[in-house]
Amino acid sequence: MQRIVVLAGGIGGARFLRGLRQAAPDAEITVIGNTGDDIHLFGLKVCPDLDTVMYTLGGGIHEEQGWGRADETFTVKEELAAYGVGPGWFGLGDRDFATHIVRTQMISAGYPLSAVTEALCQRWQPGVRLLPMTDDRVETHVLIDDPDPTGDPDGPGSAGDRAGGDASGRRAVHFQEYWVRLRAAVDAHAVVPIGADQAKPAPGVLEALGAADTVLFPPSNPVVSIGTILAVPGIREAIADAGVPVVGLSPIVGGAPVRGMADKMLAAIGVETTAQAVAAHYGSGLLDGWLVDTADAGAVPEVEAAGIRCRALPLMMSDLDATARMAAEALSLAEEVRA
Numbered sequence: 001m002q003r004i005v006v007l008a009g010g011i012g013g014a015r016f017l018r019g020l021r022q023a024a025p026d027a028e029i030t031v032i033g034n035t036g037d038d039i040h041l042f043g044l045k046v047c048p049d050l051d052t053v054m055y056t057l058g059g060g061i062h063e064e065q066g067w068g069r070a071d072e073t074f075t076v077k078e079e080l081a082a083y084g085v086g087p088g089w090f091g092l093g094d095r096d097f098a099t100h101i102v103r104t105q106m107i108s109a110g111y112p113l114s115a116v117t118e119a120l121c122q123r124w125q126p127g128v129r130l131l132p133m134t135d136d137r138v139e140t141h142v143l144i145d146d147p148d149p150t151g152d153p154d155g156p157g158s159a160g161d162r163a164g165g166d167a168s169g170r171r172a173v174h175f176q177e178y179w180v181r182l183r184a185a186v187d188a189h190a191v192v193p194i195g196a197d198q199a200k201p202a203p204g205v206l207e208a209l210g211a212a213d214t215v216l217f218p219p220s221n222p223v224v225s226i227g228t229i230l231a232v233p234g235i236r237e238a239i240a241d242a243g244v245p246v247v248g249l250s251p252i253v254g255g256a257p258v259r260g261m262a263d264k265m266l267a268a269i270g271v272e273t274t275a276q277a278v279a280a281h282y283g284s285g286l287l288d289g290w291l292v293d294t295a296d297a298g299a300v301p302e303v304e305a306a307g308i309r310c311r312a313l314p315l316m317m318s319d320l321d322a323t324a325r326m327a328a329e330a331l332s333l334a335e336e337v338r339a
């Protein structure tokens, strides 16, 4: 039986996994999920990327939106707002709240996130083994220009000035605040996965990589999804040391992200928003194969010259069959690398 390990963010990762499950129904698939997007809201621990994978593969996702639950209502959020309790910019529906309550309750009782995720998956039966990248707290922060350096209620010169900022008039905000509240409309100067350098891979992560036949990078965000997972010490090394084909699919098509604002994140780390620049960013030390969209067929020679096998094919996850074809191509490129 083939063992496949996939590093996944939210929507891009989850949709790809659905195709992979169809393309390789007999494979044992382990997913290492990004937890750098996690946020504490209303006293609850919210894991957006793990939940997107779990709901998408478990049949509970809001299909058009790509995140959150289908048939959702927002009564709790409205009631919180009536008390003046926010943030209002993060969409938490009633059904989704239950997931976060169960998760937070189990964490308070002493269970690590990996055990909690396994318990939640008993309900959703995603058909893959879903592991958080780490049980430790990692929170991605984004450094932006401080729009209002002395905008605290106590006035200039008070202790609240530039809370979370630095002397250059910049301010670090939680990734979700940057992505959801600010909609990545301001430039990001840096992306920092706070806590990642101290984090340990969750139980099962290094073991899965050690036993893998193939490692896949779905078309997930290279900076704040896959980049964050690779920032957990030991994971990048385990992938490189596994000695098995590592194949990725480009989330950048025709010089732009298919969905979302990944270009902002790439700019923050000095990487161009092109399929070939993302491949070069991962590098031939990590990546053996790279799939680009047919729109980027012209980039194939450049990627190959960098020592990474490259193929161009349609990379739009428009439906399950199209996505399964992408997954099958990734697996066949992996076989080519192996041979």
Ligand code: GDP
Pocket: 008, 009, 010, 011, 012, 013, 014, 049, 052, 219, 220, 221, 222, 224, 225, 226, 249, 250, 251, 252, 253, 256, 257, 258, 259, 260, 262, 315, 316, 317, 318
């Ligand atoms: P997030 O955590 O919800 O942002 O999701 P991921 O990190 O897993 O994936 C986000 C990335 O998926 C974005 O950079 C998109 O460009 C990419 N993406 C979304 N849909 C598609 C698609 O149909 N094809 C390709 N190639 N990339 C996609």
Ligand code: CA
Pocket: 009, 010, 034, 037, 048, 049, 224, 225
């Ligand atoms: Ca995410």
